[in-house]
Amino acid sequence: MKVICFECNKLIGEKTPFSDGGVTHTICEPCLKKTLDRLRDERRHKKGGHHPVTSTS
Numbered sequence: 001m002k003v004i005c006f007e008c009n010k011l012i013g014e015k016t017p018f019s020d021g022g023v024t025h026t027i028c029e030p031c032l033k034k035t036l037d038r039l040r041d042e043r044r045h046k047k048g049g050h051h052p053v054t055s056t057s
């Protein structure tokens, strides 16, 4: 069966059983890196972007 990246739909390879014409999804290395970077970025943004408004002028 074919192994396809669910992020970019790139064909990564094949795995047993080869007679099975189905598709299984995984993530390729570039997309994994991108996803990890994005997650780290989002977390940083969330942390740094939250400023409670305490002063009113």
Ligand SMILES: [Zn+2]
Pocket: 005, 006, 007, 008, 009, 010, 027, 028, 029, 030, 031, 032
């Ligand atoms: Zn990919």
